[in-house]
Amino acid sequence: MGWFPVLGLLLCLSVGLSEGSKLLVAPMDGSHWLSMKILVMELSARGHEVVVLVPENSLLIKGSQTFTTVIYKVPYTKEELDGKFNELRKGVFSPPKFSDLMTNVERLVNFTTMQVKGCEYMLNNKELMDQLRGEGFDAMLSDPFIPCGSVLAHMFSIPAVYFLNGLPCQLDFRANQCPSPPSYIPIFYSGNTDKMNFLQRDMTYQKLLGEGAIWLLRNDFTFQWPRPIMPNMVFIGGINCVTTKPLPADLEEFVEGSGDDGFIVFTMGSMVSDMPLKTATFFFEAFRQIPQRVLWRYEGKVPENAPKNVKLLKWLPQNDLLAHPKARLFMTHGGTHGIYEGICHGRDNVHRMTARGVAEQLLIFDLSTEAIKMQTLSSLHHDRPVPPLDLAVFWTEFVMRHKGADHLRVAAHDLNWIQYFCLDVLAFLTLIVVTVIGITVKCCLFCTRKCCGRGTAVKKKQA
Amino acid sequence: MGWFPVLGLLLCLSVGLSEGSKLLVAPMDGSHWLSMKILVMELSARGHEVVVLVPENSLLIKGSQTFTTVIYKVPYTKEELDGKFNELRKGVFSPPKFSDLMTNVERLVNFTTMQVKGCEYMLNNKELMDQLRGEGFDAMLSDPFIPCGSVLAHMFSIPAVYFLNGLPCQLDFRANQCPSPPSYIPIFYSGNTDKMNFLQRDMTYQKLLGEGAIWLLRNDFTFQWPRPIMPNMVFIGGINCVTTKPLPADLEEFVEGSGDDGFIVFTMGSMVSDMPLKTATFFFEAFRQIPQRVLWRYEGKVPENAPKNVKLLKWLPQNDLLAHPKARLFMTHGGTHGIYEGICHGRDNVHRMTARGVAEQLLIFDLSTEAIKMQTLSSLHHDRPVPPLDLAVFWTEFVMRHKGADHLRVAAHDLNWIQYFCLDVLAFLTLIVVTVIGITVKCCLFCTRKCCGRGTAVKKKQA
Known part of the structure; x- marks a missing residue:
């Protein structure tokens, strides 16, 4: 057990360096918030100034004494929000109309639509935006299921830490340029593309997401199929079950x-x-x-x-x-x-x-x-070397300390698809090969004609 | 700093579970051994029974009071070994003949040839093999630069932990089925394939290597270019500089x-x-x-x-x-x-x-x-959550505890290249499309002929 003093020293140092960092949090309402809240509470407890953006009408996000909340206006009432969700709840028990897949997708879309509207409304609130920009946050912690946090991180030029279980259509892996061989990586929610309207926002949102510094993925390989990953992906599955309280x-x-x-x-x-x-x-x-x-x-x-x-x-x-x-x-x-x-x-x-x-x-x-x-x-x-909550805290603090995590970012982000697949190189090589073959064939033809011509001439002479 | 007790508990538990595990070590002689030795010493200190395979004539591998050594015979003398290395040492300062690349490759090949010979000699030592098999090792720790450890792990059906900086021709990443887009991952030692004679042993050694449970990679992304990685790759770069002693x-x-x-x-x-x-x-x-x-x-x-x-x-x-x-x-x-x-x-x-x-x-x-x-x-x-030595110890113990790390192994290992690139699926889909187009065209032709035929007939009648 000889390494505890070393680890302790290292972490003391790290924590010391980040003390007093400022973190902006753009959560997603609903169950997603429940595990992100664990990280937010822990970061606050460790002395960081954490500011959570909360819609004035929300389902599960509430204020707390541990962290600061900034409440923003949304273009819907609490009744409209609850009404929408009651509809959804009923829908869960009706037999699926088309397929389980489509039902799931519909639920997801309905679930996010209102929050996306609220997010747009907030982004157009110039006064609030100016106020937040003035705060000088070190990093953004965001659930990329709605694009709010990604847009804010881009606007304020601060590094983003994403906290998520996954995104439909492998948007998370695609945005992070992670290869996904289709032969052994099943396509999740396939066929949803048009429903989710990703075809339209895909390129831009994918690029925006690609700016993320660290991806805290709320899963691990006891449940997820093993697959290629990227150096900036951190697996924190089980973050929600580390600490237990006694029952009432x-x-x-x-x-x-x-x-x-x-x-x-x-x-x-x-x-x-x-x-x-x-x-x-x-x-x-x-x-x-x-x-x-x-x-x-x-x-x-x-x-x-x-x-x-x-x-x-x-x-x-x-x-x-x-x-x-x-x-x-x-x-x-x-x-x-x-x-x-x-x-x-x-x-x-x-x-x-x-x-x-x-x-x-x-x-x-x-x-x-x-x-x-x-x-x-x-x-x-x-059986993991670091408990998921501590890992999530570590990488969030890392991004705040180093203003991002550029050394974990693959160069593929800077390539277009022609460069990524080396099509330019292939085209150039093909051109050379074709040219060489062309010239060789021309030369051969020329020589053959000459030789045959001379051969015939000689033969004629001999004759 | 609230998580130290949790981490402590977790690691106590882990250490407790693996106490008394038996580890077989197949190191590579030379500088590679210097960092592997650090891990071997630490594992011994934590109560594991560590047995290191040492050639009777070696450069840097020596016995120790901390771990057990099994000395095996090799078909060369200490003088031959030293002579070979003196040649190599001289070669370092002569101006490169062809290119830096080829010089490096030659040095590498010469460096490993003798050890590979020694390894073959050991594998043919039936008595030693029977003795080792009888020991019932829980896992193998091996430097895959020479195939000794991989062969032994396969023979004894024990999981292998690989400890390495990297292998030529991206053999490490390829064996572990990790995608390597050539557009942003430079090919290291390219052109060496035939020199290293990998074309011949490539398929089999790659497959053998692919059985490795955990890859302890002696590098990290402050020096390595960021690239896709696999869940069973553990980056322990800097393992050799964690502990410093006072100077003489x-x-x-x-x-x-x-x-x-x-x-x-x-x-x-x-x-x-x-x-x-x-x-x-x-x-x-x-x-x-x-x-x-x-x-x-x-x-x-x-x-x-x-x-x-x-x-x-x-x-x-x-x-x-x-x-x-x-x-x-x-x-x-x-x-x-x-x-x-x-x-x-x-x-x-x-x-x-x-x-x-x-x-x-x-x-x-x-x-x-x-x-x-x-x-x-x-x-x-x-700035990493766990120091590299502790990470290396953790994953070696993990493999001993769980008899491998199958949950981190991608399914791609079980696919042939036709399946990997989904060529079978593509062929099937192409067949369907071709068939459908074929039938449609036939139908159209048939209808057109009928219609045209009738049309002409009608026209004739009208005429």
Whole structure:
């Protein structure tokens, strides 16, 4: 264990150097904020001046005593925002019209449209922009799912640190010039291009994103397929499950009472706490038949005679529950936070249960076979040289200390596609080859004609 | 600084789990061994059973009280080995015959040929092989510059950790299936392929190398151009300069006496301590004209009336000297150890001084302009979340704990080149398109003929 003093010294030095740095944060509302908030809190706690841009009407982003918030006006009311989301929540439980893929895309587009509008409104607020520019921020921390932070970083000429799980159409890897051989890297959300309207904004947004200094990717290779990466990509999957708090007394009592059978955690993510009564009844009936206790984040209608092993809650401390030794199964819609919390605590997952068949699926689900796999994943996931939160803090501070991370930026950013694929070189070489072949053929023809001509002449003479 | 307890716990756990693991080490003789030794010593100190394979006649690899050595027979004597190297040492100072590139390649090939012979001899030693197999090693630590370790790891079915600066012809990146766009990744040692005889062994050795679990790359992006990397590549550049020891008394006195002018460190690497008197005289005369003191690793002939500011030594504590605050300039042949020690301590470098012009170059060299650049590199190089030695230890232990690192291995390893470039998919799609076009054209022709036929008939009737 001889290296702790060295590491300690190194980090003391680093922290010392960045003390008092100023960071501007452009988060995305909704569940994305929940993990970015962990990093924001930690950076504040370490003495940085952190300013978070918050829309006046938001879903989950709220002020805090730990960091500063700048609240900006948006062109929609809280009612309009909530109304939009209630529509979306309902949509989750209706059978998919075209395909799961298209439903997912539609949800995503609807989810971001309002925030993009709010972002545009903010960028046009000249007074606010002048004020922010005057602050002299050292860096920008941004969720690139909406382009707000990237635009601001470009406008203020400050380096950007991106915090994300991923972007559709591999926009993140493409923007960072990372090769993605299609033979073993499945195309995520393929076919969405026109729906997302990326064909139009692709070139410009991709270039804008390409200016990012560090990409904090909220995933790791226990869940993600291994693939080529870039030196400025930092994998911080599981950042949301490093620290656990003790459960509230009533929850602790409920889960402790589950005995050896343990309990199940059931949630549809931070944005959905309701479902149609018909679907809900399926679940209630399924839960009645199992020995485990169930903790369910559910605010909808409850059928009469609901089973007693089910406890309904408005909000679940998801990560703390999954960390509990009696937790047996994690039923989730498959959001990345939940997936990584599941992996983190070695809990088995039942994913993406939007369709009707789920209740039956649960009953036939074998709790033991998959559990071992999950525990292997969990042990790999935890076995990293630096915990994800510290890694995220380190690289954010790095960008503030060094005004970017240019030494990790590939030269491919400065090439156009003709240069990237060496087409100019190939064309030049082809030209040379063609010219040489052309001249050779001409010479040969010329010689052959001469020789044949002379040959005939000689033959004639001999004759 | 809130995360130290967490990190501590994590690492205690890790160390605890791997305690008593057994590691087989296949080093390469010469300067490569010097940095691998640091990792080997540290792993031994942490309680692992480390067994190093040492040829009976070697240049720098020696036994130690910290780790176990297994000495194997080789088909050459110590005299033959030394003789070969003396030839090589002389060759360094003769003007390059064809090009610097070819000279370098020749040196490399000669450097490795003897070791490869020794390796073959060892692999054919059935008794030793059976003994090693019986030991039940958890992993192999190997320098893949010679194929010994890769072959052993394959034979014993144990995961391999590679420790290297790089391989010629990008063999390392190719073996690890990492894309290398030629447009911005310069081809190192290009044209060597046939000289190195890689055309013959390329496919098999590349495949063998591809089995490596973790690649500990002895470089980082302060010196290396940024490029696509793979999840199982770990950058540990600077592993050789983390720890410094105090200087011996006589050296300390000499360098302290250099005053504000400071001193210069001059060495041609661990393998070369001599040069022709004519070349040496150039350097002595150059040094006479500068105010700095010079520490020179030199065992050759000394001209009469040598300047007093030059101290000649058989062996330099290079890293410790470069760490000294009075060190001003580092004159080196450009070996990677020296380069990283230079970067590490922010010392200015004058590289690859094999040609005659060097003495003049030194005199006109501006010590201050480049020094700032070097100090920027140094600050970037040091600013990493985990020191390189600890990173190397972590990943070696990881491979022993988890019997490999399969979750970091890209699926491309299982594809042939037709699949990798999706040529099968393209061929299938082309077939479909051609078929559809073919059928459409046939149909159109058929319809046109029918219509035209009828049309003519109608026209005829009308007529």
